Amino acid sequence: MKPLTTISRQLGLEISEQAMDATTEIDEIDTDATEPVTMPLGLQAMIKARLRAHDQITQDDWPKRGQILRLEKPNPNQDERPFAALLIERTASPNVWSGYVVAPESELDYFAKGDVDLEDITESRDPLAGFVQTWNPVRIAIPSATACLAWLDREAMAYVTGAASNAPRLPDSARHEPEELDAITRYRSIYGIAAGEWAARAASLETQATTKPSLIDRISTQLANLGQLAAIGQWRPAVADPMGPEADQTLLWTLADLDIRIDPQACKLRKLGEDQRPAKVDLYLNDQLLESHTLTDAGDTAVIPLSPEHQAGKMTLAIREPSGTYIELRV
Amino acid sequence: MDRASGERLVYLWNHRDEFRSNSEWYELYMLTQRQLKRCKAPILASLPESKEHSIDDFFRIKAFETAGRNSTPLYGPRALCRFFNNYLKDCLRAQDTAEITDSGHEDTDDDDTPFIERFGFSPPEDMIDPALDALEYGITLSQARSAARALLMSLADWQLTVLAQSTCADTDDKLTADALAKQLAIPSANYHLKKLGITKAHGGGGNPHFRECHLGQWIAGFGVDPVQDNVACIHWLLIQLCHEALARGLGEE
Incomplete structure (x- = not known):
C-alpha cells in the first residue's frame, strides 16, 4: 500500500518538505553497466495503458462532460503529482466545472464504498485515472488542465452519478x-483537503471572471504569450525605462528596434535607430483605423492615448517594427 | 555512466511527457536503472525493500506518474541520485506513520497452506470425490477446463503469472501471491488480488463479497453459489483452473 505521507506530500499538502532537489551527498559505486535490464510486468502494463489511451482519446477538445x-499546479516546485478530476457540468463561469476527484x-488499495473503479466502466484510460471518488466533489479550474486521461461514455457516466447519489463520506465498515478502515479514513481526509485547495483555486477564477481585468493585466497576458518572439531575442523586457520615471503600473518592453512603454493612460513607442527602415504603429477602434504613426529616425516617438472611452470599445494596437516583426495587442 | 548516456538520460527524463512509444519508456527505464544502481543510498538500510524494488517504485511514482509539463526538470544524471535519495527519505518518513497491514502479509508465511485455503475457503470435512459434486451441478471436466481457459484469457499477464507461480504452484520456494505481485511492480497489488479473489483474508466462503470478485463470479457462472457449503465442488473447479493456469504459465515462460 502506498504510504499516506507520500500521498499527501505528492498532493502538495506538505509543500516545505516537497522539493526534490535537496542537497544530499551522493557518491557513486561501480556496477556493471552492461547488465541486462528487464522492466517489471506492472510497469509494462501501465505504460501500455497510457500509450493506448493517448492514441484513443482526443486531446484537443476539452472541457466536455465525462472527461477526466x-x-x-503552475509552479513545479509546489507540487509533483498531477491531480485528476472527472467533469460533470459547467458552472456559471466558463472556465470552472463541477466534478469528482479521480485517484x-x-x-x-484505498478503494472503498463511494469509489468507482474505472476499469469496470471504461476500456481506455491512463493509469492516472484509477477510480472516481464520488464522495469527493470538486470544482475544477479548466486552465489548469494539461491532458485528457479518459472520456466516459453516457452509460459509464450514469453509473458514476448513480454511485454518487449513494456515496457516503466514510467507507463501509x-x-x-x-x-x-482507519487508513482509508485518513486517506480520504488527505484527498478532501486537496479537493478543497483545488476548489479554492477554481473559486478565485470565478471571481476573476466577474471582474473585468485591468488594461495592464490584459496586455500582460498577451505579452506572456509572445514567447516565440522572446525566444529569438526580439521581444524582451526593457532593462531600464528610457523614457522617464515609471509609474506603478507600467509595462516596459523592447521589440527589436522599438522601445515600448504602456501604462494605463497611454502607449508610448520610441525608435532606437539601429535599423534604417521605418516602424509603423496603428491604433484600431472597433476595426476602424483611428490613428497611424510612422517612426523613421532614431528617437522618433509616438504617444497613443488609451482613454477609458477607447478601452470600452474593441481597441487593437498593431505594431510593425523595422525588420518586419508584427504584433497585435488587444487593448 | 558515460557522457552520451548521461545526456540521453537527462533528455529523456525531461521529455517523458511527450513519449509516444514503448521504446522511449524502456530506454528511460534502462538508463534510470543503470544510473541509480551506481548511486549510494544509505537510507535503504533502514527500509524493508530491496534496492531493485525501490528503484522500480521510484520510477513508477517519480518518472511515470509525475510525467507532465510542470514536472521537476533534471539537470544532470547525478541529480537523479538526489531525487532517488529524497524519495527514499519520503519512504522512511512514511514508515513511521501507522499503516494498515497488507492483507497479503496474513498469508505471507504459510507456503504450506492447503490448496483450497489459498482461496480463503476452509477445507471440506468430508471430500470423497469432488468430481461427483461437480457432476451434481452438471459440470463436466471439459466444460470446467474450457471455462478456465476463457477466464485466463481475460486476465492480465501478471495475474496469470501470480496464479501459475504462486497460488496454484506447489513448489517449496514459491513466493506468496502478494509478494510476487509486489516483485512484478503491480501497483495496489492488494486491491487487484482482492478483486481477482486470491487473497486469503478477502476471498473465500466466509466473505460475502467473494461473490463480487472474478473467481467468485466465475464459480457462480457454473450455477454454484461460492460459499463454504459448496466447498467440495468449488475445490474441484479451482483445481481445474489451476491446471490450466499452470499449463499456460509454464508454456509462456
Missing part, C-alpha cells in the same frame, strides 16, 4: 478491517 482531465490506479 489531468490538472497541474490514480496505484492508490486502489463491513468490508474492511478496523486498521484498514
Whole structure:
C-alpha cells in the first residue's frame, strides 16, 4: 500500500518538505553497466495503458462532460503529482466545472464504498485515472488542465452519478478491517483537503471572471504569450525605462528596434535607430483605423492615448517594427 | 555512466511527457536503472525493500506518474541520485506513520497452506470425490477446463503469472501471491488480488463479497453459489483452473 505521507506530500499538502532537489551527498559505486535490464510486468502494463489511451482519446477538445482531465499546479516546485478530476457540468463561469476527484490506479488499495473503479466502466484510460471518488466533489479550474486521461461514455457516466447519489463520506465498515478502515479514513481526509485547495483555486477564477481585468493585466497576458518572439531575442523586457520615471503600473518592453512603454493612460513607442527602415504603429477602434504613426529616425516617438472611452470599445494596437516583426495587442 | 548516456538520460527524463512509444519508456527505464544502481543510498538500510524494488517504485511514482509539463526538470544524471535519495527519505518518513497491514502479509508465511485455503475457503470435512459434486451441478471436466481457459484469457499477464507461480504452484520456494505481485511492480497489488479473489483474508466462503470478485463470479457462472457449503465442488473447479493456469504459465515462460 502506498504510504499516506507520500500521498499527501505528492498532493502538495506538505509543500516545505516537497522539493526534490535537496542537497544530499551522493557518491557513486561501480556496477556493471552492461547488465541486462528487464522492466517489471506492472510497469509494462501501465505504460501500455497510457500509450493506448493517448492514441484513443482526443486531446484537443476539452472541457466536455465525462472527461477526466489531468490538472497541474503552475509552479513545479509546489507540487509533483498531477491531480485528476472527472467533469460533470459547467458552472456559471466558463472556465470552472463541477466534478469528482479521480485517484490514480496505484492508490486502489484505498478503494472503498463511494469509489468507482474505472476499469469496470471504461476500456481506455491512463493509469492516472484509477477510480472516481464520488464522495469527493470538486470544482475544477479548466486552465489548469494539461491532458485528457479518459472520456466516459453516457452509460459509464450514469453509473458514476448513480454511485454518487449513494456515496457516503466514510467507507463501509463491513468490508474492511478496523486498521484498514482507519487508513482509508485518513486517506480520504488527505484527498478532501486537496479537493478543497483545488476548489479554492477554481473559486478565485470565478471571481476573476466577474471582474473585468485591468488594461495592464490584459496586455500582460498577451505579452506572456509572445514567447516565440522572446525566444529569438526580439521581444524582451526593457532593462531600464528610457523614457522617464515609471509609474506603478507600467509595462516596459523592447521589440527589436522599438522601445515600448504602456501604462494605463497611454502607449508610448520610441525608435532606437539601429535599423534604417521605418516602424509603423496603428491604433484600431472597433476595426476602424483611428490613428497611424510612422517612426523613421532614431528617437522618433509616438504617444497613443488609451482613454477609458477607447478601452470600452474593441481597441487593437498593431505594431510593425523595422525588420518586419508584427504584433497585435488587444487593448 | 558515460557522457552520451548521461545526456540521453537527462533528455529523456525531461521529455517523458511527450513519449509516444514503448521504446522511449524502456530506454528511460534502462538508463534510470543503470544510473541509480551506481548511486549510494544509505537510507535503504533502514527500509524493508530491496534496492531493485525501490528503484522500480521510484520510477513508477517519480518518472511515470509525475510525467507532465510542470514536472521537476533534471539537470544532470547525478541529480537523479538526489531525487532517488529524497524519495527514499519520503519512504522512511512514511514508515513511521501507522499503516494498515497488507492483507497479503496474513498469508505471507504459510507456503504450506492447503490448496483450497489459498482461496480463503476452509477445507471440506468430508471430500470423497469432488468430481461427483461437480457432476451434481452438471459440470463436466471439459466444460470446467474450457471455462478456465476463457477466464485466463481475460486476465492480465501478471495475474496469470501470480496464479501459475504462486497460488496454484506447489513448489517449496514459491513466493506468496502478494509478494510476487509486489516483485512484478503491480501497483495496489492488494486491491487487484482482492478483486481477482486470491487473497486469503478477502476471498473465500466466509466473505460475502467473494461473490463480487472474478473467481467468485466465475464459480457462480457454473450455477454454484461460492460459499463454504459448496466447498467440495468449488475445490474441484479451482483445481481445474489451476491446471490450466499452470499449463499456460509454464508454456509462456
